[in-house]
Amino acid sequence: MKRFTGQDRSITSKWRPATQAVRGGTARSEFGETSEALFLTSGYAYDCAGDAAARFAGEQAGMTYSRLQNPTVEMLEQRIALLEGAEACRATASGMAAMTAALLCQLQAGDHVVAGRALFGSCRWLTDTLLPKFGIETTIVDARVADRFADASKANTKLWFFETPANPTMDVVDLKAVCGLARERGIVSVVDNAFATPALQRPMEFGADVVAYSATKMMDGQGRVLAGAVCGTEDFITNTLLPFTRNTGPTLSAFNAWVVLKGLETLDLRIRKQSENALEVGRFLEARVPRINHPGLPSHPQHTLAMAQMDMTGPIFSFEVDGGRQQAHALLDALALIDISNNIGDSRSLMTHPASTTHSSVAEEKRLEMGVTEGMLRLNVGLEDPIDLIEDLDQALTAAGL
Numbered sequence: 001m002k003r004f005t006g007q008d009r010s011i012t013s014k015w016r017p018a019t020q021a022v023r024g025g026t027a028r029s030e031f032g033e034t035s036e037a038l039f040l041t042s043g044y045a046y047d048c049a050g051d052a053a054a055r056f057a058g059e060q061a062g063m064t065y066s067r068l069q070n071p072t073v074e075m076l077e078q079r080i081a082l083l084e085g086a087e088a089c090r091a092t093a094s095g096m097a098a099m100t101a102a103l104l105c106q107l108q109a110g111d112h113v114v115a116g117r118a119l120f121g122s123c124r125w126l127t128d129t130l131l132p133k134f135g136i137e138t139t140i141v142d143a144r145v146a147d148r149f150a151d152a153s154k155a156n157t158k159l160w161f162f163e164t165p166a167n168p169t170m171d172v173v174d175l176k177a178v179c180g181l182a183r184e185r186g187i188v189s190v191v192d193n194a195f196a197t198p199a200l201q202r203p204m205e206f207g208a209d210v211v212a213y214s215a216t217k218m219m220d221g222q223g224r225v226l227a228g229a230v231c232g233t234e235d236f237i238t239n240t241l242l243p244f245t246r247n248t249g250p251t252l253s254a255f256n257a258w259v260v261l262k263g264l265e266t267l268d269l270r271i272r273k274q275s276e277n278a279l280e281v282g283r284f285l286e287a288r289v290p291r292i293n294h295p296g297l298p299s300h301p302q303h304t305l306a307m308a309q310m311d312m313t314g315p316i317f318s319f320e321v322d323g324g325r326q327q328a329h330a331l332l333d334a335l336a337l338i339d340i341s342n343n344i345g346d347s348r349s350l351m352t353h354p355a356s357t358t359h360s361s362v363a364e365e366k367r368l369e370m371g372v373t374e375g376m377l378r379l380n381v382g383l384e385d386p387i388d389l390i391e392d393l394d395q396a397l398t399a400a401g402l
């Protein structure tokens with residue numbers, strides 16, 4: 001009996017990204033379902049004791065326990081790997097589980113890490129608090145200048161870690177230059193690609209070794225579940241990441257994997273439309289606020305670089321008001337359509353004040369050094385009609401005295 005049939009990767013790897021996002025990684029059970037099956041099971045039964053022993057010995061293909069493998073989760077892993085152009089992918093329970101695993105699986109006491117200063121708050125906690133606790137030293141650099149990574153590196157530098165565009169400053173890192181410098185030195189480059197997703201930017205094409213995701217964002221895209229993913233070579237995923245994730249257990253639930261599979265089907269459509277909407281809203285805001293950080297606008301200092309390495313610039317950007325936290329909060333409080341929410345990548349427009357939410361765990365002086373000012377607001381532009389969003393912003397700006 002045909003039990004579960006996967007795809008022939010020599011065929012699927014030739015598909016274009018929009019096709020991969022809908023069909024990549026699909027495996028069908030004997031029922032021939034068109035939508036991916038949801039396997040809510042923690043364990044698997046074997047036909048005989050010998051099969052169980054063979055599977056544990058790695059001599060027989062098949063599942064053993066859902067902390068280690070699950071058919072629905074595997075479909076998602078293969079779909080993300082195909083989209084990324086990576087040899088392999090491992091899904092995790094959240095974006096932070098992905099970042100933590102991607103770093104800790106390959107580091108040990110005595111290693112040194114260089115990281116971009118503009119990182120998501122919890123990623124800065126990893127570099128500034130967690131890694132040093134385990135004897136791993138970190139140096140933080142301005143990732144907009146590629147040479148800073150090389151200048152900060154030492155004989156024991158194992159890894160460079162950065163995100164681009166960065167949350168929430170929208171700093172853009174030159175992927176080709178930084179990943180190239182890392183390769184020359186035998187240093188592993190780890191890129192957090194959550195803002196762009198493989199639909200808009202594929203860091204491995206520029207030489208990145210490991211690409212990690214919060215799939216909670218654009219991949220789910222409708223604000224439903226938390227998920228993460230780490231992509232790399234087959235050797236890295238099998239021999240470095242898997243021993244760590246199998247034994248520490250940051251496993252993605254099958255249900256959440258299924259939701260993200262559904263999300264990926266519309267990723268290309270959503271991210272392109274949201275990028276267009278974000279540009280329209282950005283152009284409006286540019287004329288009304290003192291500063292805007294939108295890599296899709298020519299006013300962004302790294303606009304040319306962003307356009308060279310991204311297909312479009314995505315739904316998220318930030319802007320600043322001169323009246324600090326008080327005026328930023330007043331603007332948020334006056335919104336009638338856009339939600340005050342710290343999530344991003346949703347099909348709904350959401351706005352937050354990073355200094356008092358996503359980056360509140362980062363000490364004030366570090367926040368300022370990162371460029372996260374008290375007057376900064378971050379906006380995720382959704383799929384609503386951009387004219388309604390502009391009208392909402394217009395009245396909120398007026399109410400906040402802008």
Ligand SMILES: Cc1ncc(COP(=O)(O)O)c(C=O)c1O
Pocket residue numbers: 094095096097099120122123163167192194195213214215216217226227228344
């Ligand atoms: C750039 C970036 N990386 C990682 C994360 C963490 O992802 P998660 O919330 O899925 O753990 C976030 C969350 O906002 C993020 O913006």
